[in-house]
Amino acid sequence: MPELPEVEVIIRELAPQVTGEVITKIKPYWHKTVVDSGFSTHKKQIENVTRHGKYILFQLNGGVIIVHLRMTGQLILKRSLDSDAKHLRACIYFDSGNILHFYDSRKFGRIYLTDNPQEVLVNTGIDALDKDLNSGAFINIIQKKKGQIKSLLLNQKNIAGLGNIYIDESLFAARIHPLTRVYQLKYEQIEKLYKEIQRILRIAIKGMGTTISDYKTAGGGFGGFQNQLHVYGRADKPCTHCGTSIAKIRVNNRGTHFCPNCQPVPKT
DNA sequence: GGGATTGTTTAAAC
DNA sequence: CGTTTAAACAATCC
Numbered sequence: 001m002p003e004l005p006e007v008e009v010i011i012r013e014l015a016p017q018v019t020g021e022v023i024t025k026i027k028p029y030w031h032k033t034v035v036d037s038g039f040s041t042h043k044k045q046i047e048n049v050t051r052h053g054k055y056i057l058f059q060l061n062g063g064v065i066i067v068h069l070r071m072t073g074q075l076i077l078k079r080s081l082d083s084d085a086k087h088l089r090a091c092i093y094f095d096s097g098n099i100l101h102f103y104d105s106r107k108f109g110r111i112y113l114t115d116n117p118q119e120v121l122v123n124t125g126i127d128a129l130d131k132d133l134n135s136g137a138f139i140n141i142i143q144k145k146k147g148q149i150k151s152l153l154l155n156q157k158n159i160a161g162l163g164n165i166y167i168d169e170s171l172f173a174a175r176i177h178p179l180t181r182v183y184q185l186k187y188e189q190i191e192k193l194y195k196e197i198q199r200i201l202r203i204a205i206k207g208m209g210t211t212i213s214d215y216k217t218a219g220g221g222f223g224g225f226q227n228q229l230h231v232y233g234r235a236d237k238p239c240t241h242c243g244t245s246i247a248k249i250r251v252n253n254r255g256t257h258f259c260p261n262c263q264p265v266p267k268t
Numbered sequence: 269g270g271g272a273t274t275g276t277t278t279a280a281a282c
Numbered sequence: 283c284g285t286t287t288a289a290a291c292a293a294t295c296c
Contacts, residue, residue, distance in 0.1 A: 001274065032292085054275080070292080071274050087294095106293045108275080123276075147286055156276075164274065253288080254274065 002069045004128055004161030005204035006223065007054050010075055013219055014100075015049040017077055018058070021094040022046075026065075030107055033089040037114045039063050053124050053160025057117060065092075066112040066120045067102070073109030076101045076219070128161035129201060138194040142182055149185070149193075150178035150251045162197070165232045166204065168257045170197045172231045178249075178256050180266040203228070231257040 002010075023041045028034040044060040051057065056075070058065040067075060072087075077100050082088060085103065090111055092100040102111060112120045125141075126133050141159060145152050152158055153167045162170075171178050173196035176189060185193075209223035230240050235248035235257055244261040 003275095068275085070276085072294080105295080106273090108292050108294095145285085151287080154275085255272085 001071055001163060001165060002073065002209070003054060003163035003166055004051075005166070005201055005207075005225070006209035007051050007056060007069070007161075008129075008205050009209045009223070011049050011051050011056055014075065014077060017098075018046050018094070018100065019048060020046065021096060021098070023060075024093045024095050026090065026092050026111070026113070028090045028111075030089040030104075032107065033102065033104065033109065034111045034113065037112070037116075037119075039113060039115055041065065041113060052121060052127055053156055054163070055121060055124065063113065063115050064117045066114065066117060068110050068112075069104070070106075070108035070110070072104055072106045074101075074103040076103065123157050124160045125157045126159060128159050128197060133159070135191055135194050139187065139190050142185075142190055142193075145182050147181065148178065148251065149176060149180045149182060150254075150256060152182070154252055154254070161201075164254050164256075165229070166197070166200055168232045169230060170200050172258060172263060173200060175262055177263040177266050178251050178258055184266045231259065233257070 022043055022045050024043070026034060026041055041060065041063065044062055047059045047061055049056070049058055054068060056067040067073070069075065077098055079098060081091065081099055082101055085101070087103045087105040088101060089104045089107065089109070090102040094100070102109065114120055138159070142152060145158070150167055150171065153162050154164070168178070170193060174189065174193040176185070176193060204225040207223060207225035207228060209225055231246050234246045236245050238244065239246055239259040239262060242259065242261050244259055246257055247260050249256050
């Protein structure tokens with residue numbers, strides 16, 4: 001499940017390999033994968049590759065290609081066509097002969113072709129690793145809200161890039177119960193949460209992301225952060241800090257993992 | 269074949 | 283009415 005660190009690893013690997021490439025064609029293999037607002041990518045050149053939250057942006061000399069991997073998307077660059085590959089949903093052909101493959105077993109991922117990236121990113125807030133998102137700015141965003149802390153962090157409109165795995169891990173590291181409401185948090189706790197999010201995202205990027213099932217880097221490699229998870233996917237296993245069994249509940253209908261001892265239920 | 273999986277959007281409730 | 287919560291949806295794998 002690609003979140004910010006996985007997407008970051010992919011663009012770092014991809015950028016030097018595709019920047020300057022000229023697109024010859026984009027070929028969809030599933031009718032919903034490529035969303036075309038009606039402009040041609042033919043002979044457009046890739047100027048740079050960036051990221052906002054979980055969205056990958058290929059800036060062209062005229063227009064943008066925006067890719068969202070959703071749950072199972074993979075973006076892998078190959079020297080020739082992987083013709084009979086399973087779950088291949090689209091290909092971007094370059095005049096060098098290289099082909100960027102988009103695999104997506106569950107077909108939730110999307111490739112948007114647009115002149116105006118804002119219409120795709122309309123519900124996306126400041127990126128979690130944006131240098132402008134310092135401790136004060138983070139606290140400002142969070143403290144204005146009233147809901148449960150995990151829900152707020154899942155909402156990309158507040159802060160973009162965090163998903164289920166890294167939210168569970170960050171809340172554990174900050175010793176905050178996922179159902180805690182913002183007004184129940186002390187200033188120092190939100191500050192701690194900010195620091196843990198930053199720390200964990202950076203460690204995860206260094207570890208090349210988390211491979212639970214489908215995620216691969218642009219070169220087809222696996223992530224390594226799954227070996228450093230403390231709560232996600234560890235229901236009923238002992239807490240790495242105190243030994244208590246990790247609990248699993250549902251928050252916003254998402255599997256949510258936490259240590260009942262280290263992350264005590266908030267006082268009402 | 270039922271259940272689990274998650275990011276985003278839309279609908280409903282407060 | 284703004285905010286928050288719930289549900290729907292995308293589709294596949296085991």
